[in-house]
Amino acid sequence: MVERIIMDDAAVNRALTRMSHEILEKNKGTKDIVLLGVKTRGVFLANRLKEKIDSIEQVKVPTGEIDVTHYRDDVQNQQSTIKVKSFDIDVDINDKHVIIVDDVLYTGRTVRASLDAILDHARPRKISLATLVDRGHRELPIRADYVGKNVPTASNESIVVELEEYDKQTAVTLN
Ligand SMILES: O=P(O)(O)OC[C@H]1O[C@H](OP(=O)(O)OP(=O)(O)O)[C@H](O)[C@@H]1O
Numbered sequence: 389m390v391e392r393i394i395m396d397d398a399a400v401n402r403a404l405t406r407m408s409h410e411i412l413e414k415n416k417g418t419k420d421i422v423l424l425g426v427k428t429r430g431v432f433l434a435n436r437l438k439e440k441i442d443s444i445e446q447v448k449v450p451t452g453e454i455d456v457t458h459y460r461d462d463v464q465n466q467q468s469t470i471k472v473k474s475f476d477i478d479v480d481i482n483d484k485h486v487i488i489v490d491d492v493l494y495t496g497r498t499v500r501a502s503l504d505a506i507l508d509h510a511r512p513r514k515i516s517l518a519t520l521v522d523r524g525h526r527e528l529p530i531r532a533d534y535v536g537k538n539v540p541t542a543s544n545e546s547i548v549v550e551l552e553e554y555d556k557q558t559a560v561t562l563n
């Protein structure tokens with residue numbers, strides 16, 4: 389299958405800058421916001437958003453991590469079970485506005501697992517979702533509040549997100 393570059397380094401950076409402004413605009417600032425990155429690349433994206441928001445507003449937004457494991461237990465039907473491995477956050481998220489950050493939104497099962505993990509630990513006032521790429525094909529009633537780019541895909545295609553911090557280069561490709 390031919391590989392197509394959907395976003396280069398500059399496009400990812402611009403999308404994250406826009407998303408930071410959208411977060412600030414929609415929430416009228418940073419009050420009570422906690423960014424929770426989904427491992428692996430969601431954590432780096434949450435950190436990038438944090439740095440942008442911090443430099444725009446001159447405040448330090450707290451961050452944390454959720455680690456989930458993806459089990460394909462029925463490959464034929466592409467059903468997947470997502471298990472939470474760890475939930476690493478120092479800040480109290482009760483009554484806070486938690487923004488889950490991930491690189492790709494596809495079936496929505498990773499987000500559902502993340503919601504379970506969050507609600508097992510605390511009762512945030514609000515939970516939102518930020519994703520760099522929304523590729524469609526949802527299997528659950530989940531939608532993103534902040535989207536870097538909507539990328540229509542076929543189900544046999546995949547989106548690959550690479551980030552400098554982890555992959556030595558930043559790009560989003562469709563394979
Ligand atoms: O909406 P979903 O169908 O749950 O898919 C989205 C998830 O898939 C990817 O993770 P993956 O399990 O491929 O692991 P990775 O982050 O290590 O690439 C991606 O990082 C999202 O977390």
Ligand SMILES: O=c1cc[nH]c(=O)[nH]1
Nearest residue numbers: 492494545546547548
């Ligand atoms: O295409 C996809 C689907 C799920 N997760 C990804 O990272 N890419």
